[in-house]
Amino acid sequence: MRVMAQVAMVMNLDKCIGCHTCSVTCKQAWTNRQGTEYVWFNNVETLPGQGYPRRWEDQEKWRGGWERTRSGRLRLRAGGRLKKLGGLFANPHLPELGDYYQPWTYEYKNLTEAPAGDDLPTARPVSQITGEPVDTIAWGPNWDDNLGGAPAHAPKDPVVEKIRDEVGERIRFEFEQSFMFYLPRICEHCLNPACVSSCPSGAMYKREEDGIVLADQDACRGWRMCVTGCPYKKVYFNHATGKAEKCTFCFPRIEVGMPTVCSETCVGRMRYLGVMLYDADKVGEAAAVEDEHDLYPAQVDCFLDPHDPAVAAAARAAGITHEWIEAARNSPVYDLIATYQVALPLHPEYRTMPMVWYVPPLSPVVEAVAATGSDGEDAGNLFGAIDALRIPVEYLAEILTAGDTYAVEAVLRRMAAMRAHMRAINLGERPDESVARAVGLTGTEMEDMFRLLAIAKIEDRFVVPSAARAEADALADTHPLDAPCPVGDRPEPRVMLNLGPTRRVS
Numbered sequence: 001m002r003v004m005a006q007v008a009m010v011m012n013l014d015k016c017i018g019c020h021t022c023s024v025t026c027k028q029a030w031t032n033r034q035g036t037e038y039v040w041f042n043n044v045e046t047l048p049g050q051g052y053p054r055r056w057e058d059q060e061k062w063r064g065g066w067e068r069t070r071s072g073r074l075r076l077r078a079g080g081r082l083k084k085l086g087g088l089f090a091n092p093h094l095p096e097l098g099d100y101y102q103p104w105t106y107e108y109k110n111l112t113e114a115p116a117g118d119d120l121p122t123a124r125p126v127s128q129i130t131g132e133p134v135d136t137i138a139w140g141p142n143w144d145d146n147l148g149g150a151p152a153h154a155p156k157d158p159v160v161e162k163i164r165d166e167v168g169e170r171i172r173f174e175f176e177q178s179f180m181f182y183l184p185r186i187c188e189h190c191l192n193p194a195c196v197s198s199c200p201s202g203a204m205y206k207r208e209e210d211g212i213v214l215a216d217q218d219a220c221r222g223w224r225m226c227v228t229g230c231p232y233k234k235v236y237f238n239h240a241t242g243k244a245e246k247c248t249f250c251f252p253r254i255e256v257g258m259p260t261v262c263s264e265t266c267v268g269r270m271r272y273l274g275v276m277l278y279d280a281d282k283v284g285e286a287a288a289v290e291d292e293h294d295l296y297p298a299q300v301d302c303f304l305d306p307h308d309p310a311v312a313a314a315a316r317a318a319g320i321t322h323e324w325i326e327a328a329r330n331s332p333v334y335d336l337i338a339t340y341q342v343a344l345p346l347h348p349e350y351r352t353m354p355m356v357w358y359v360p361p362l363s364p365v366v367e368a369v370a371a372t373g374s375d376g377e378d379a380g381n382l383f384g385a386i387d388a389l390r391i392p393v394e395y396l397a398e399i400l401t402a403g404d405t406y407a408v409e410a411v412l413r414r415m416a417a418m419r420a421h422m423r424a425i426n427l428g429e430r431p432d433e434s435v436a437r438a439v440g441l442t443g444t445e446m447e448d449m450f451r452l453l454a455i456a457k458i459e460d461r462f463v464v465p466s467a468a469r470a471e472a473d474a475l476a477d478t479h480p481l482d483a484p485c486p487v488g489d490r491p492e493p494r495v496m497l498n499l500g501p502t503r504r505v506s
């Protein structure tokens, strides 16, 4: 057993209201500058929809992630070194600006500085890259937001295309017959990152101390193999610097015990941050299991129980501090993934072993049952209705469990049971323990799960180890900001982009 620790995230899709605050605050923090106009480290997609960049889930086209060979080994879908060498100067598997969007702004000055006259001044759209007027704005990073243009665009969702034969009429895009939910996305900070293995310069790396995947700006040579290699399309090319950039998991904040910007500013309070301990020796085998349906349980099997004394001892022996082990024990992410088993990985079939997981949306079930005149919170009604979900279970399964509907149904049943249990309590009734038992939990666990999912306070949602904070405070005490610089004038602060400590996982 080789114990390693990683900061990970869970997002509860039932609580995302699609406000895009996370995207905007992330952009303000990280990509509000020349060269990254089109870049959204965090974006929020409406599903069904094509996403950003357009149709990113179509790996036949983009060749992202890993595939399993007949001999059971993993190889990059985009090919090995020789193939990469051949595509150095003409890589056909790279999204173009049109696949993301042409970033634009408006000539606002026209509105405020136009001389008085008979005509109303207008603010024409202009490209943020060239400054030239944009004739037609035809696509954007959230163009199909709230199913805008769904009859035209949503059928091109790669997941819809894949399951259309299977679910037929249950996927509809006419008004009032469609379904939708939001999917906020950041880099997955994968355990088996295809971006790292794709980089010919060794610039992409996964930090040993917390698992955050970063792009070293000094080492990057701008080959963009990482952009192709990442199946989630979460590495971007900065056209001003000629380097790759990506979500940093806000490592300067994480290092001092603070949540990521997207988590802290989330209006729906749907994000959870915490430490996961895992057995690094198991990762390769788990990512290469033959049956795609086994990928989700295989990844769960890599995670270690931080309450197990043997795991804690092995973690200490591996140099993981007491604070990190304590944080892993209090991790809301561990609880949602392993204790309550309600969080699932995004597209496990890409075999990168992602570390941002999702609680699938249940709300439409309640609404669907209530619309038939039945009691939408009754456990019996809810369990029965999961089969007839307005969001087809097959659709959720293609996104979260490589198509295994049984695993998604199990999560939805647990969520439905929690609703029924809490409803009984709220009505002053005695909750029926058999409902909790039917989904493998106790009534007390139901109530704990409800507290975490519904009303958890900030310190329960974000458990980021304080060890880093203690070290940072100690450093600040040694070098207070207002102290005279021992070597002369204090240098201007350097803007750090994706540059973390250089300890790497080989």
Ligand code: SF4
Pocket: 186, 187, 188, 189, 190, 193, 194, 195, 196, 213, 229, 230, 231, 232, 233, 234, 235, 246, 352
């Ligand atoms: S999601 Fe992030 S860590 Fe995973 S392959 Fe893509 S860029 Fe790399």
Ligand code: SF4
Pocket: 015, 016, 017, 018, 019, 020, 021, 022, 023, 044, 182, 184, 265, 266, 267, 268, 269, 270
């Ligand atoms: S801020 Fe939170 S609720 Fe709003 S879109 Fe982002 S994830 Fe969803």
